[in-house]
Amino acid sequence: MKRSSNSASLHNPIYDIAAQVFHKRGYDSTSMSDIAHAARLTKAGLYHHIASKEMLLYTILNYGMDLTDEIVMRPVLEIRDPLERLKQLIARHLRLILQERNHEVTVILHEDKSLRGTLRKKMNERKKHYIDFVEKVVAGVLPRRRKSKARIAAFALLGMMNWCYQWYRPGGRITVPALVNGMTEIFLHGVA
Amino acid sequence: MKRSSNSASLHNPIYDIAAQVFHKRGYDSTSMSDIAHAARLTKAGLYHHIASKEMLLYTILNYGMDLTDEIVMRPVLEIRDPLERLKQLIARHLRLILQERNHEVTVILHEDKSLRGTLRKKMNERKKHYIDFVEKVVAGVLPRRRKSKARIAAFALLGMMNWCYQWYRPGGRITVPALVNGMTEIFLHGVA
DNA sequence: ATTAAAATACCGACCGGTCGGTAGGTTCTA
DNA sequence: TAGAACCTACCGACCGGTCGGTATTTTAAT
Numbered sequence: 001m002k003r004s005s006n007s008a009s010l011h012n013p014i015y016d017i018a019a020q021v022f023h024k025r026g027y028d029s030t031s032m033s034d035i036a037h038a039a040r041l042t043k044a045g046l047y048h049h050i051a052s053k054e055m056l057l058y059t060i061l062n063y064g065m066d067l068t069d070e071i072v073m074r075p076v077l078e079i080r081d082p083l084e085r086l087k088q089l090i091a092r093h094l095r096l097i098l099q100e101r102n103h104e105v106t107v108i109l110h111e112d113k114s115l116r117g118t119l120r121k122k123m124n125e126r127k128k129h130y131i132d133f134v135e136k137v138v139a140g141v142l143p144r145r146r147k148s149k150a151r152i153a154a155f156a157l158l159g160m161m162n163w164c165y166q167w168y169r170p171g172g173r174i175t176v177p178a179l180v181n182g183m184t185e186i187f188l189h190g191v192a
Numbered sequence: 193m194k195r196s197s198n199s200a201s202l203h204n205p206i207y208d209i210a211a212q213v214f215h216k217r218g219y220d221s222t223s224m225s226d227i228a229h230a231a232r233l234t235k236a237g238l239y240h241h242i243a244s245k246e247m248l249l250y251t252i253l254n255y256g257m258d259l260t261d262e263i264v265m266r267p268v269l270e271i272r273d274p275l276e277r278l279k280q281l282i283a284r285h286l287r288l289i290l291q292e293r294n295h296e297v298t299v300i301l302h303e304d305k306s307l308r309g310t311l312r313k314k315m316n317e318r319k320k321h322y323i324d325f326v327e328k329v330v331a332g333v334l335p336r337r338r339k340s341k342a343r344i345a346a347f348a349l350l351g352m353m354n355w356c357y358q359w360y361r362p363g364g365r366i367t368v369p370a371l372v373n374g375m376t377e378i379f380l381h382g383v384a
Numbered sequence: 385a386t387t388a389a390a391a392t393a394c395c396g397a398c399c400g401g402t403c404g405g406t407a408g409g410t411t412c413t414a
Numbered sequence: 415t416a417g418a419a420c421c422t423a424c425c426g427a428c429c430g431g432t433c434g435g436t437a438t439t440t441t442a443a444t
Contacts, residue, residue, distance in 0.1 A: 026305055028220030032430060044432075045394045053430065083384070110302075112358070113218055141384050152366060152374035153383050159355025160348040166304070167347060174344060182344035190382035191345050192275070192333050224404060236406075237420045245404065 011063070014039050014049050019060045019103040027057055027107075027114045057111065058119045064104035065126045071096050073133055082140035089137050090187065091180045093161050098168055098176050106165045134158060141188075157187055206231050206241050211252045211295035219249055219299075219306045249303065250311045256296035257318045263288050265325055274332035281329050282379065283372045285353050290360055290368050298357045326350060333380075349379055 017039045021030050032053055036046040050056045072092045079085040096105055108127075115123055131154065138157060139150035160183055168174070209231045213222050224245055228238040242248045264284045271277045288297055300319075307315055323346065330349060331342035352375055360366070 026220060028218060029306075031428080033428090041393095042395055043430085044396075047431065048393060048395095114221075138383065146383075149374055152371060153378060155355065155359060156352040156375055156378050159352035161351070163347070163351025163355055179344060182341050183348050186345060186348050186382065187378065188382045188384045190378065190380045191330065191338075192380040223402075225402090233419095234421060235404085236422080239405070240419060 012049060014046070015056075015060055015063065016103070018056055019064075019107055022057065022060065022107050022111070023103040027111045054115060054119065057107075057114055058123070060104050061108050061111070061115070061123055062126075064102070064108045065123075065130070067102060067105060068096060068130060073130065076137065077133075082137075085137050086141050086188075087184055089134065090157070090161070090184050094164065094180050094183065095176060097161065097165055098170070098179070100170055109162050109165050131155075131158065160187070204241060206238070207248075207252055207255065208295070210248055211256075211299055214249065214252065214299050214303070215295040219303045246307060246311065249299075249306055250315070252296050253300050253303070253307070253315055254318075256294070256300045257315075257322070259294060259297060260288060260322060265322065268329065269325075274329075277329050278333050278380075279376055281326065282349070282353070282376050286356065286372050286375065287368060289353065289357055290362070290371070292362055301354050301357050323347075323350065352379070 014035075018035045021035050021038050025034070032046060033043050035056075036043045039046060050059075072089065076085055076089050076092065079088055096102060097109075134157065135150050135154040138154045139147055142150055142153070164179070168179070170176075206227075210227045213227050213230050217226070224238060225235050227248075228235045231238060242251075264281065268277055268281050268284065271280055288294060289301075300315075326349065327342050327346035330346045331339055334342055334345070356371070360371070362368075
């Protein structure tokens, strides 16, 4: 019997496998048989564990947001100094996205329109909550006369960080610490 | 099966309509009947004009890259001053993406894994060519000792600009000129 | 310690429906 | 009267999902 101290052990491995497949092939072009096969099950066996394809995606996305709360938001909110807060936000957000294990998070970045109705609304609210959090942290380092630009700055920061999942390949020439340093410097001081 | 013999014959409205639908619903979850209906045709009627769903996507993506070449790359390459070059790159790239008409370009940003084989390779090469171009323009304004960071800076810039398609809604509180100013300032001088 | 019942995990076979795509005929236009 | 434009009707493959049933594990009373 397996028993690991981590709370993630409560997490059925099916979700991790499915997140991996969704990340690789995209939600729409992944069939339930694909996921079943990856989990070494038949489709009927898979459906013993989940309610529907959409619910499976929702559970994965929700878990990705839980990770974000836990690894980025909560620790950053405990920091007092505004500049250090922002630096930690950048470092933690980037590591969260580039960590090879967290497929749930990268799926969030790509699958926007796949959920419908209530589930979609709930996810959008969680995302909005995080964006507002980033905006506040960014506003903390802006001089008073430029506070009005906090929203654009927040989106700029989120963009440069989130876009990484599109091009970053671990093991390439660019390391995660170099990326953290580079983006922190650009966002804080610019390139010129 | 039909033409595509003439490169400029692109302005068949079918491609614009299809780009719009792909942009709205995503490639995979858009059926050919959806596109046919949007174009006021039956599916068979639509297939009189195109060879396959994948070819339709490829034509759209290729046209999006043509637009990028024409509206961003070519004019920017004619500018001598490195700083002005970069400023124009930012302004033109953002306007290209946020222009409501250019659905072909926003489809490029989202549909990465939908093409297969040769078509995918060709698209990836055109994209890589553009990324190299951005990297060179960025390197033009970097002090010598930081030239090695040009690639990270280029990806940061591309990220903050390209991410806009995910959240920007025309008619909202943020205008395109404000966005151009804001992102130019952040990338050139930082926020702190 | 035994064992029977209950719960869980899983499967082969199948369902209604939709997908991308097509054969073959009709209408429009020059 | 030729060809482009477009249609009705249809195809095989595959989709998400379910059915009835079996194997395995857990539980609990003896």
